[in-house]
Amino acid sequence: MVSLTDLIAPSFYALHHDIKRGGHTHYWLKGGRGSTKSSFISVEIVLGIMSNPSANAVVVRKVGLYLKDSVYEQLVWAIEKLGVSHLWQFKLSPLELIYLPTGQRILFRGADKPKKLKSTKVHRGYIRYIWYEEVDEFGGMEEIRTINQSLMRGGEMYNVFYSYNPPQSQRNWVNEEVLTTRSDRVIHHSTYLSVPPQWLGEQFILEAEHLKKTKPSNYNHEYLGEVTGTGGEVFTNLDVREISEEEIAVFDRIRRGIDFGYAVDPFAYLVCHYDKTRKRLYLMDEIYKVGLSNRAAAELIQGCEVYDGYIVCDSAEPKSIAELRGYGLKVRGAKKGPDSIEYGIKFLQSLEVIIIDPVRCPHAANEFYNYELERDSRGEFKASYPDKDNHTIDAVRYALEDDMSNRGIEIRSRKELGI
Numbered sequence: 290m291v292s293l294t295d296l297i298a299p300s301f302y303a304l305h306h307d308i309k310r311g312g313h314t315h316y317w318l319k320g321g322r323g324s325t326k327s328s329f330i331s332v333e334i335v336l337g338i339m340s341n342p343s344a345n346a347v348v349v350r351k352v353g354l355y356l357k358d359s360v361y362e363q364l365v366w367a368i369e370k371l372g373v374s375h376l377w378q379f380k381l382s383p384l385e386l387i388y389l390p391t392g393q394r395i396l397f398r399g400a401d402k403p404k405k406l407k408s409t410k411v412h413r414g415y416i417r418y419i420w421y422e423e424v425d426e427f428g429g430m431e432e433i434r435t436i437n438q439s440l441m442r443g444g445e446m447y448n449v450f451y452s453y454n455p456p457q458s459q460r461n462w463v464n465e466e467v468l469t470t471r472s473d474r475v476i477h478h479s480t481y482l483s484v485p486p487q488w489l490g491e492q493f494i495l496e497a498e499h500l501k502k503t504k505p506s507n508y509n510h511e512y513l514g515e516v517t518g519t520g521g522e523v524f525t526n527l528d529v530r531e532i533s534e535e536e537i538a539v540f541d542r543i544r545r546g547i548d549f550g551y552a553v554d555p556f557a558y559l560v561c562h563y564d565k566t567r568k569r570l571y572l573m574d575e576i577y578k579v580g581l582s583n584r585a586a587a588e589l590i591q592g593c594e595v596y597d598g599y600i601v602c603d604s605a606e607p608k609s610i611a612e613l614r615g616y617g618l619k620v621r622g623a624k625k626g627p628d629s630i631e632y633g634i635k636f637l638q639s640l641e642v643i644i645i646d647p648v649r650c651p652h653a654a655n656e657f658y659n660y661e662l663e664r665d666s667r668g669e670f671k672a673s674y675p676d677k678d679n680h681t682i683d684a685v686r687y688a689l690e691d692d693m694s695n696r697g698i699e700i701r702s703r704k705e706l707g708i
Contacts, residue, residue, distance in 0.1 A: 293332070296370055300483035301329045307475065308333055308448060315474040317424075317451045317467050321514035323481030323489050323497075327360070327422065330450045331367035334418045337448065338393050339373065343414030346395040347440055349406070351426035353399020356384055360422045361397055400427060400436065407439050415444035424451040425463040457510055457519045460658050464516050480513050521662040521670050523634065524643060529654050532573050532646040537562075540571065546688030547586075547602040547620070548680045549609050556581040557680035558590060558600075559653060563692055568641040570689075575681060577652040583609050587616035601687040623687040633686035634674055636693045653681035 297305060307313060318326040334346050348360045361384050368377050368386070378387040384397040392413050398406050409416070419440055427433055433451075441447050455464055467476050486494060501508040509515040540562035548557040560574035576589050590600075602610050604622030613620045626632075637643060647654040656678055662670040686693075 291370065291372055296332050296367075297329055298325045298479070298484045298488075300479045301325075301477075304329070304475065304477055305333065308337075311446055313473050313475045314447050315449045315451070315471070317474065317476045318479065319453055319455050319467065319477070319514055320479035321454060321481060321510075321512040323484060323493055323512070324479035324514065325481075325484050325488070326452050326477075326479055327363050328367070330420055330452055331360075331363045332371065333448070333450075334395065334420065335364065335367045335371060335373070337418060338388055338395065339376070341417065342391050342393065343444070344417035345393050345411040345414055346418035346420065347409055347416050348395065348397050348420045348422065349400055349436060350422050351400050353397075353401055355423075356397045356399060357381070360420065361386075364395060400432065403435075406436055409440060415442070416440050417444055417446060418448050418450070420450040420452070422452050423454075425453040425456050425461065429462045430466055454511075455514050455516050457517055458522070458661070459516050459518060460522065460661075478514060482513075519661065521664070523660045523662065523674065524638065524657050526638065526640060526642050527657055528642050528644045529647050529658065530644065531648065532571055532644060536571070537573055540573075543596045543598060544688040544692070545596060545598070545600040546623075546684040546686070547600055547613075548683040548687065549603050549606045550680060551580060551582075553579070555579045555652075555680055556586050557652070557684045558586065559650070559681055559684040559688060560593075560596065561685060561688055563689060565692065568639070570637070570640050570643045570685075572643065572645040572650045572653050572657075572681075572685065575650040575653050577681065583612045584616060587613055587618055590618060591616075601690050603683065603687060623690050630674060630676075630686070633689070633693060634682070636689070637682075637685070650681070653685070656681045 293305070304316070304318075308316070318330065320326050334348075338344050338346060348356070348364070350356055350360065364386055365379060368374055376389055378385075378389055380387065386395040387393070394411055396409060396411070398409060400406065419437065421427065421433065424433070437449065441449075453463060455461075458464070481489060481493070481497065497508065497512045500512065506517050510517045542563045542565065544561050544563055546559050548554075550556045555577050556579075558576040559572060562571040562573065563569075564571070574593060576586065576593075581589075598619070600613075600618060600620045601623050602613070602620050604610070604625055607622060610620050610622055623629075643657065645654045645657060660675075660679060660682060663675050665671055
């Protein structure tokens with residue numbers, strides 16, 4: 290067999306030794322083009338199976354159609370480069386790689402057919418290795434956990450690999466996930482700069498250098514695997530964190546708003562504190578539910594801590610406002626006007642920070658964090674703000690209506706200046 294230094298780039302040496310000594314279970318490998326992270330994983334899986342007679346592997350992609358021309362070929366490459374092709378059987382229907390001395394298998398599955406994943410079995414040993422290629426294509430950690438729970442059974446040690454090129458937006462679930470600390474997890478970042486140039490070829494280097502000179506932001510994302518942002522994020526002034534009871538105890542500028550909904554759209558009620566001096570907004574309580582009647586909504590609001598002042602509601606539903614008033618709530622309609630949506634969002638953007646408690650206000654945290662401009666058919670950002678998945682945002686706009694009117698001159702002048 291060839292030397293591993295001929296197959297594994299220097300940036301993976303420490304990771305190889307960590308896997309060999311059983312240091313961790315979950316290995317998240319992110320990076321840009323040409324970082325050889327997939328090559329590294331394929332070598333580790335082949336070596337691991339050949340050195341452990343009870344180990345098998347399952348390689349997963351979101352769409353099964355892409356398995357053959359990506360991960361299957363990558364593992365065939367590893368087997369051939371290691372000089373052990375005579376010890377393996379290569380099957381195409383179904384896709385399998387079989388280690389002939391023992392019958393151990395590398396299986397390939399698409400997450401678009403969950404039944405096949407749940408029924409995955411091996412004849413000998415257990416599934417020790419799981420590889421999620423292009424993990425950012427999956428729907429989120431809940432989907433990943435479900436697959437892991439189906440596959441990680443009957444063994445003592447596991448190695449789960451997650452490989453991907455980081456999406457541009459920090460708000461993508463996979464970029465958020467790797468910020469979470471776990472004792473059984475390693476996050477590894479690699480780029481083509483740590484790979485021997487002869488492995489990549491002269492043309493690869495030329496293409497990378499050209500992009501670096503002409504479009505540095507694209508280069509940083511594509512080749513360095515950096516999270517550069519899409520440029521379409523509406524709120525860049527968010528701080529999603531716990532708001533303590535001590536902080537809430539001194540809040541004295543409470544604002545409340547309601548965005549009506551029932552059958553499809555949710556009823557959204559938000560409670561916030563506006564620190565006018567420091568230009569800080571705190572979102573600290575919410576009710577967010579589909580199919581909630583006005584009576585049930587009133588009971589939930591009355592069951593919360595009592596706040597003084599009016600609740601400002603979407604004025605498009607005067608009947609609902611009258612009904613809530615009949616149930617004992619102090620409510621009034623918002624004074625909507627021309628460009629009120631843009632006006633309200635620009636006001637929220639002008640704040641120093643919007644602090645959202647993700648436990649108290651999970652839906653608000655999700656909507657504010659993921660609210661982005663849409664693109665047109667040419668890929669350009671649209672000028673208008675999207676009218677979807679913004680129910681808590683609307684409720685907050687209504688809640689702060691009076692505060693916004695006091696700053697109308699400032700907001701309008703900023704708009705006229707194009708700021």
